[in-house]
Amino acid sequence: MKKLIGLLLTGFLLTLSIMTQAQTSTTDKAYLLNIHNIGTDKAAVRASRDYWERSGDPDNTHWYKIPLGYMAEYYSGPTQVHYVYDKKGGFLYSIRTYTQKEMSADLRHLVRSNYYDFSIGWVKEVEQEGVTAYVVHIEDSVSWKELAVQDGEIRVLHAYCKE
Numbered sequence: 001m002k003k004l005i006g007l008l009l010t011g012f013l014l015t016l017s018i019m020t021q022a023q024t025s026t027t028d029k030a031y032l033l034n035i036h037n038i039g040t041d042k043a044a045v046r047a048s049r050d051y052w053e054r055s056g057d058p059d060n061t062h063w064y065k066i067p068l069g070y071m072a073e074y075y076s077g078p079t080q081v082h083y084v085y086d087k088k089g090g091f092l093y094s095i096r097t098y099t100q101k102e103m104s105a106d107l108r109h110l111v112r113s114n115y116y117d118f119s120i121g122w123v124k125e126v127e128q129e130g131v132t133a134y135v136v137h138i139e140d141s142v143s144w145k146e147l148a149v150q151d152g153e154i155r156v157l158h159a160y161c162k163e
Contacts, residue, residue: 043069046089054083054094068092078102093128107149111136114154118145 008009017108021143047070058074073080079098100108100120111120118138126133133150135157146157 013106013132043085043087043089047072047085050085050089051083054091055081066160093126095127096125098123107134107136110152110154111138111147111148115147117143 010097036089037145048063051072054063055072055074058076061072061074064071064073066084068084069089070085072083072085075081077103079096081097082095082101084092084094099122103120103123115138118140121137121144123137124135126135131150133148136147136149138145139162140149141162143159143161145159148155148157
């Protein structure tokens with residue numbers, strides 16, 4: 001269980017660092033592709049087919065070439081979605097980022113009942129190999145925390161004071 005959460009969070013942090021690089025530069029590490037020039041090699045075709053099966057075909061999709069392989073990003077209303085693929089076009093993981101309003105009632109109840117004095121800022125839903133874990137950002141007037149939630153269990157990942 002701890003290995004899986006660690007693996008999911010490592011993927012999450014890797015994606016954040018890649019997105020930061022992609023937004024700030026066009027180096028050879030990560031760059032924006034449009035859907036017409038993602039490529040016709042076997043890996044690109046495999047990744048794009050899997051992406052369309054999983055997400056339908058959102059109009060606002062952006063593709064990135066990253067060191068791991070490929071990443072597709074799109075927005076669906078207030079929800080931001082990333083799909084990450086390896087160099088062979090195989091699905092690695094997905095991350096959905098949304099607010100408390102889009103949370104499932106069960107997840108919101110679990111977090112709010114344990115941290116009732118905190119407000120929920122954002123949620124990152126990480127799916128890998130059929131397993132889903134959530135990273136939930138909560139805060140109150142003096143601190144903020146990031147929680148990992150999986151299978152009804154909550155673990156504090158980070159806790160900081162606002163001073």
